[in-house]
Amino acid sequence: MKPYDYLIVGSGLFGATFAHFAHKQGKRCLVIDKRQHLGGNVYCENIKGINVHKYGAHIFHTSNKKVWDFVNAIVPFNRYTNAPVANYKGKLYNLPFNMNTFYQMWGVTTPDEALAKLNEQKAEAMAKMKSEGTTEPRNLEEQAKVLIGNDIYEKLIKGYTEKQWGRKCAELPAFIIKRLPVRMVFDNNYFNDSYQGIPIGGYNKLIDALLQGVETKTDTDFFARERSYWATVADKIVYTGQLDEFFDFRFGRLDFRTVRFETEVKPTPNYQGNAVVNYTDAAVPYTRIIEHKHFELFGQAVYDNPHTVISREYSTEWEPGIEPYYPVNDNKNNALAERYRSLAEQEPNVIFGGRLAEYKYYDMAPVIEKVMNLFRY
Ligand code: FDA
Incomplete structure (x- = not known):
């Protein structure tokens, strides 16, 4: 008999939640992580008594009551509500776009005044496009202006988006922005979800509680050992690392x-x-x-x-050696990911899960939901 039922590669939310449920079912699990710590990207480093989100700000939000009840049973969550503020040349605007933003932008105080201003600006953008012989936005800049008008585009969207993509909005495809929701009420709550918050005491508490009673090894890279070695360790592998790396990048690298x-x-x-x-x-x-x-x-x-x-x-x-964060959903990478996914389907003893192994952007709650579904919880 092999020492473990499951070798779980990666101690992020996918791996830790999987280990939690498997352990509860009496399965013997070993969780390994190549980093020096557990928790994947939700890991927090304590600096001066403050939990610092080392791999980017993480705000838990969901409308799935089952997921919310599950995580709160593991560790209670606080009442943090995400309400970001935008700073444009020293002037502050509330986000997401709502009555506070419109007041700050134009001095309008009622929803009717704000709507009139928005419609006027949208009509101007459409008229400009028509004068250039088109009614279909040809790039992200035109798309944003048609959806929200020039003022909000120039002050709150343009610079931010260009920094995010490293390209001019006029050179980015229109489809990147499908909708730009506006709220005609004074409501700065960024998410529309029913529940949001941060685990009280930080995300490490959540990870530690999920992994309670489970054997873990940090500083252990799956690829530092031969597959034949791991095959002697566990019956099944739960793999949450990079999809292309599992197959030695044989078709090329995913961006x-x-x-x-x-x-x-x-x-x-x-x-x-x-x-x-x-x-x-x-x-x-x-x-x-x-x-x-x-x-x-x-x-x-x-x-x-x-x-x-x-x-x-x-x-x-991104380049190899830097933390990979967001998959690139363009045609080239989507097609490459599909080729790797078809290889993954031919691995009967490996479960590929999470943001890297599925090459898919996942928020935290859907990752947990996915594992709950695997265990029919
Ligand atoms: P995750 O990356 O957390 O874990 C994978 C683990 O596998 C890592 O610990 C890694 O070291 C390990 N590993 C990889 N290869 C290995 C190998 N060869 N051997 C051993 N170990 C290996 N979501 C949300 O709901 N609200 C938010 O605010 C945010 N914010 C946010 C900011 C940024 C910058 C990013 C990139 C993502 C978010 N997210 C988010 C998404 C969130 O981070 C995501 O849902 C979870 O991290 C997914 O957990 P995984 O377990 O899939 O991956």
Whole structure:
């Protein structure tokens, strides 16, 4: 008999949730991770008593009550509500686009006034396109202007999007922006989901609780050993690493987009008064500043710690060796991923799951939901 039923490669939310359910069913699991710590991208590093989201800001949100009840039974979540603010040339605007934004942009105070202004701007954009002989937006810039008008596009969308993609909006395809939802109420809650929050005490508590009683090994790369070795260790492999790497990149590499973080301790208790501030002016090189303490500390607790930790986020081209963050959903990469997926289907003893192994952008809640479904929970 092999020592384990499951070798779980990767201790992110997919691997940790899988291990949790398998362990509860009495299966023997070994979780390995090539990093020095468990938790994958939700891992937090404690700096000056603050949980710093080392791999990017993570806000849990879902409308799935089963998922919400499940994670809250593991560790209770706080009342954090994501309400990002945009800074354009020193002036602040609330996001997502709502009555607060329209008031800040145009001084309008009623929904009727705001709608009239929006419609006027959208009509101007359409008229300009018609004068150039088209009614179909030819690029992202035209698409955004037709959907929301020039002012919001210029101040809140253009610079941010160009930094994110590293290309001019006029050179990006229109389909990237399908809808630009607006709220005709004073509501800065970014998500439309029924539930959102951060685990009380941070994400590491969630991961530790999921992995309670499960054997784990960090600093252990699956590819540092032969497949024949792992075959002696467990009956089945749950693989959450990169899909193309599992097959030795035989068809070529899948591309990613990535973000570089510059993290700094500031000798002040409250640097920007909000967890997320977007910088929408192209002249500012970073896209956002995250102030981590605001995810978990509220009211006086913000001031009880005299320090704060901020991270500036820079959208960066990905290359091998840099953390792969977002799959690139263009035709080339979609086709390549399909070829790898058909190889994956021919591996009866391997379960491919999570954002890297499925080459798919997943929020946290759908990752957990997927594992719950696997176990028919
Ligand atoms: P994850 O990447 O977490 O885990 C994979 C693990 O496998 C890693 O620990 C890695 O080290 C390990 N591994 C890989 N190869 C290995 C090998 N060869 N050997 C051993 N171990 C190996 N979602 C959300 O709901 N709200 C949010 O606010 C955000 N924010 C956000 C920001 C950024 C920048 C990104 C990139 C993503 C988000 N997400 C998010 C998505 C969230 O990060 C995602 O849903 C989970 O991380 C997915 O968990 P996985 O287990 O699939 O991957």
